[in-house]
Amino acid sequence: MSANAWFKSFTITGAAGDKTIVKFTANRGEVAPATAATDKIAGVLALAATGAGQVVDVAMGGVHEVVAGGVIAAGDLLTTDANGAAVPAVFAAGAARHVIGKALVPAVAGDIFPYLVAPSVIAG
Known part of the structure; x- marks a missing residue:
């Protein structure tokens, strides 16, 4: 886990990779892979989850790490791709994009890199 992040524990609906993005579900205290x-993003897993019902720690504040799903520049606002990896959040007219935070360094697909946890929504 990142030394400069704070975490909250949830149960998860299924398997998810290390440092991937998860979303809230309709059930209290539960997250699912984003x-x-x-998606209404909850945060980023501290460690991988192997299956449903497992208790996981999700980064909710501070500086944490996330896996990149594409090319990212330092300072990019981040959201999720279809695999729960971080990609740049792009404005789209008429659509809301949920953001996990801001990239602190450049990254390419597969990199695990630090980001500032700053959840928000970009409304189009």
Whole structure:
């Protein structure tokens, strides 16, 4: 886990990779792997989850790490791709994009890199 982040524990609906993005579900205290920028993002897992019902720690503040799903520049606002990896959040007219935070360094697909946890929504 990142030394400069704070975490909250949830149960998860299924397997998810290390340092991937998760979303809230309709059930209290439960998260699921995120698959779209329109998901209500909860945060980023501290460690991988092997299956449903497992208790996981999700970064909710501070500086944490996330896996990159594409080319990212330092300072990019980040959202999720279909695999729960971080990609740049791009404005789209008429659509809300949920953001996990801001990239602190450049990264390419597969990199695990630090980001500032700063959840927000970009409304189009």
